[in-house]
Amino acid sequence: MKILDSFLSLFKAPLSKGISRPSNGYHFSTINKSLTLRHVDVGSCNGCEIEIASAFNPIYDAGRFGVALTASPRHADGLLVTGVVTQNMVDPLIKTFDATPNPKIVIACGDCAISGNLFKNGYGVKGPVSEVLNVDVSIMGCPPHPIDIVDTLRAIADPK
Amino acid sequence: MKLLLVSFSIGCLGALLSLVVSDRYRITVASLSIIAESILSAFASLNVIVDEKRYSFTATQVLPLFGIKLTFNSVNALFIFITSFLAVAIGIYQMGYGKHAVRAKISVFTFPIFITSMLLIPLAASVVTFMAAWELMAITSIILVLTDHKVNNKVGKATQWYSSMTHLGAALIFLGLVILVTATGHQQFSLIFANIGRVGTPEKCIAFFLIFLGFGSKAGIVPLHIWLPYAHPQAPSPMSAMMSGAMVNLGIYGIIRFDMMLLGRGANWWWIIVVAVGSITAIYGSLQCVLNSDLKQLLAYSTVDNVGLMVIGVGVSGLLISAGELKFASLVMMGVFFQLLAHSIFKGMLFLTAGAIQYNRNTLSIDMLGGLLKTLPTISICMLIGVGSISAIPPFSGFSSEFVLFEGLFQAVVHLSGINAVAILMGVTGFALAGGLTATAFIKTAGIALLGISRSPKNPPKTKIPFTMIAGTLMLAISCVFMGMFPNLILDILEKSTRTVFAKNLLNISGSFGSISITGMTSDIQVLILFCSSIIFILGIYGISKLFSLRKLRIVDSWGCGSNYSSLRTQYTATSFAGPLQKIFEDIVKPAHDIKSSHAEESKFYIKSVKYTYNFQDRIEMVIYDPIKRLILIWGKVTSNIQNGSVHRYIAFGFIGLLAVMVFLT
Known part of the structure; x- marks a missing residue:
């Protein structure tokens, strides 16, 4: 439950300033054992993608906790964002966010998405996801272990 | 006089x-x-x-x-x-x-x-x-x-x-x-x-069907309807309104005048065939109407559909006459007259609105239109009234007329038995199915053409529609509403015409403002109350949904996979609206699809352009008329061998003919 605490503290803490920050309107009570996410790669090195893919494979199988990935944000409960936000992906990220129905959850997956990691002040980089959107939940690690991903998603899907 | x-x-x-x-x-x-x-x-x-x-x-x-x-x-x-x-x-x-x-x-x-x-x-x-x-x-x-x-x-x-x-x-x-x-x-x-009485029965039968087919071809019964979707869209709008609104009526007039009034009480199988043809016409016309996306062609097919309804009515009326139930025959006939009147006016008006749209936008393809409610408000409201009438929605004329006709058909089912009742049931079923399909077709027309935004930015609207065009359309729109709101006044007049058809006073119309009541009908209908209650119902649902909704309306771009690409053509079109129905009725109406792609000169692996054509063809034309056309062409080729334009040969023909005549005379 360490991770749960960590993201709860993040949820409570005031977020750093960024461009437009729409309210996510997310409540934990709205999700009950079913969480559908749209994965958005905004400039990842694909390490996180491999780990996310592993989290949904037969070994770790996040699906058994009611978690699924979807192709369209119209069906999603939230976004699973990986990578540091590059300039070119700011707009698509906001569009994807807009296209997701309310209430929604934004999950920053991996250190790049949380803090920018070693790409932070790089060329063509906007910054971490929190510069663009309100981040509700973070999954730490570079890349995060599939167990961590599964654990976090499970904690969101079934908060009891 | x-x-x-x-x-x-x-x-x-x-x-x-x-x-x-x-x-x-x-x-x-x-x-x-x-x-x-x-x-x-x-x-x-x-x-x-x-x-x-x-x-x-x-x-x-x-x-x-x-x-x-x-x-x-x-x-x-x-x-x-x-x-x-x-x-x-x-x-x-x-x-x-x-x-x-x-x-x-x-x-x-x-x-x-x-x-x-x-x-x-x-x-x-x-x-x-x-x-x-x-x-x-x-x-x-x-x-x-x-x-x-x-x-x-x-x-x-x-x-x-x-x-x-x-x-x-x-x-x-x-x-x-x-x-x-x-x-x-x-x-x-x-x-x-x-x-x-001097005409023998076989002659009577032949005359009946010749006259029925002849007038049917003018009215547009299937399979003789083929000219309507060609000719009506090509004439300028006032003329096509006249053709579709009034000329088609004369076909029905002919059937009533000659087949019913002149030939007298006929055999019931005549009228059973008429009912069958009528229901096929109604269903086929409305089906084509749903699938078509050219505004005027769609209206022409909807005329075919409405003619089908009237032919069903005439057939049932004839069936009732041959069974001796004159009272209900005259009820059905009054329904037919009402439908004729209502159809002429709303169809005329719809053609006029189509003309105004063509005048303003230079196109008649519904797939290219959109957002007319904002650019042409008066014409669009007229069109909505026409659409309401044609789909038989309460305060408009179509509702009242179809109600009387339906009432007559139900009475006919009750008062007849055996094969006659079955025939009428078939007519009622055709009527109902056609009504549903027509409503779908016109929801499509109004929804796609009037709402949304224009699907063709290339055709900017012309400045203004002349006042007289709007005035003419508006006049018909007002009379549509009037006929729906005061059906009793109309029925009073129609009853007199019906009385002349049957040479007897059979119906008694009572009631007042905004209601239909005829003695002999099972129930009265209060058009005005129906209209008001439906308005209150709709407003109530709207109010309740407003009261209890917690979410605010959020307006965002349509989802384009995060990219900036969006086109006006990505809106829902008339063709896509009709897609599911087209799948269902694919055996009857089969539009021809064709995809042609041209390659770049350098390599055939690079595609330069892709052209998709969607060709809508009348199945009956392909099945019945194309072979006939081919036969006529073959016949023409054969005869052109004999008549090849050579003067010498014609002189020889004349000589042979003269010889033959002389031989026969001697």
């Missing part, structure tokens, strides 16, 4: 005058003469219907040998009234429309004559007069279809179809009437009716 003759002469005079005056005033002169003519004839006919008068007129010197014989009673006065009422609005509309859109001088000249001929047809009291007026109408309407032949290459094909079908129809009618004339020895309708 005199008033009517005066009105005819005004029409013809106006037509002649329009040839003389300069280009600037031509259309105004023609339109004013149409308006004057039709106002006069509308008054004359209304007078005749209300007072149930009966006039006759004979002019022996006009047509050689036979002369002209006209009668004016409350049945044909109804048809004259419908035609002339529609013509008033169309005359007003044409003043604005014609200045820019009707290019040909000859069509401006022909239009008043066309209207005059349509007013003349119901009056005809003898076979020769009738056929003369009928041919006049056929020829003038062909000229009207030909109006745009210089700019539009589809006109040629449309005219070929129309002229061949209309003459086929005229030939069938003529044959049928000739059978009656030879059997009875008279050519005046009243004398034919008096001596109808």
Whole structure:
């Protein structure tokens, strides 16, 4: 439950300033054992993608906790964002966010998405996801272990 | 009667005058003469219907040998009234429309004559007069279809179809009437009716079906409907409104006048076939209407559908007559009359709105339209009223008329038994299915054309629609609402015409403002209350949803996978709306798809452009008419071997012919 605490503290803490920050309107009570996410790669090195893919494979199988990935944000409960936000992906990220129905959850997956990691002040980089959107939940690690991903998603899907 | 003759002469005079005056005033002169003519004839006919008068007129010197014989009673006065009422609005509309859109001088000249001929047809009291007026109408309407032949290459094909079908129809009618004339020895309708006992049963049957098919081809029964979707869209809008609103009625008039009134009480299997043809027509027409995405073509198919409904009504009425249930027969007949009146007016109006849209946007493809409610508010509201009428929604005319017709059909099912009842049930089913499909088609039309935003940014709207065009359309729209709101007033008038058909007073209409009540019907219907309650219901649902909704409306771009690409063409189109239905009825209506891609010159792996064509073709045309066309072509080729244009050969033919005659004579 360490991770749960960590993201709860993040949820409570005031977020750093960024461009437009729409309210996510997310409540934990709205999700009950079913969480559908749209994965958005905004400039990842694909390490996180491999780990996310592993989290949904037969070994770790996040699906058994009611978690699924979807192709369209119209069906999603939230976004699973990986990578540091590059300039070119700011707009698509906001569009994807807009296209997701309310209430929604934004999950920053991996250190790049949380803090920018070693790409932070790089060329063509906007910054971490929190510069663009309100981040509700973070999954730490570079890349995060599939167990961590599964654990976090499970904690969101079934908060009891 | 005199008033009517005066009105005819005004029409013809106006037509002649329009040839003389300069280009600037031509259309105004023609339109004013149409308006004057039709106002006069509308008054004359209304007078005749209300007072149930009966006039006759004979002019022996006009047509050689036979002369002209006209009668004016409350049945044909109804048809004259419908035609002339529609013509008033169309005359007003044409003043604005014609200045820019009707290019040909000859069509401006022909239009008043066309209207005059349509007013003349119901009056005809003898076979020769009738056929003369009928041919006049056929020829003038062909000229009207030909109006745009210089700019539009589809006109040629449309005219070929129309002229061949209309003459086929005229030939069938003529044959049928000739059978009656030879059997009875008279050519005046009243004398034919008096001596109808002399006609043998097989002759009667043949005459019945020849006349039914002949008039059916004018009305547009399946499979003789083929010319409607070609010819109606090609004529300029006022003319196509007149053709679809009034000319088609004359087909129904012919079936009522000759098959029902002249031939007297017929066998029930005649009318069972009529009901069957009617229901096939209704279903087929409405199905094509759903799938079509050309506004005028869609309206033409919807005319086919409405004709189907009327033919069902006429068939059921005939069935009831042959079973002796005159009271319910007259109820059904009144429904048919109401449907005729309502259909003429809303269909005329829809064609006028289509004309206004074409005038403004330069296109008639529903897939290219959109957002008309904002750019053309008055025309769009008129169109909505028309759509409401045609889909039989309460406060409009279509609801009242279809209600009376339905009530009559249900009464017929109750009061008949055996095969007759089954036939009527079949008619009712066709009626209901067609009604549903029509509603779908017009939800599609209104929803796609009026809402959303324009799907073709290439066609910017023209500045303004002339006031007269709006006025003409509005007049018909108001009368649609009036007929729906005060059906009792209309039924009072129609009842008098019905009384003349049956020569008996059978129905009793009571009730007041906004309600339909006829003695003999199972229930009264309160149109106004129905309308108000439906409005309250809709407002209530809206209010409740507003009250209890917690979410705010969020307006965001449509999802384009995060990219900035968005096109006006990504809106829902008429074709996509009809997609599911097209899948369901794929065996009956099969549009031809074709994808053609052209490659770049450098390599065939690079695609330069992809062209998708969606060709909508009438299945009946492919199955029935194409083989006939091929046969005619083969026949033409064979005969061209004999008649090859060589003078020597023709002289040889003449010689052989002479020899043969001499041999036979000796």
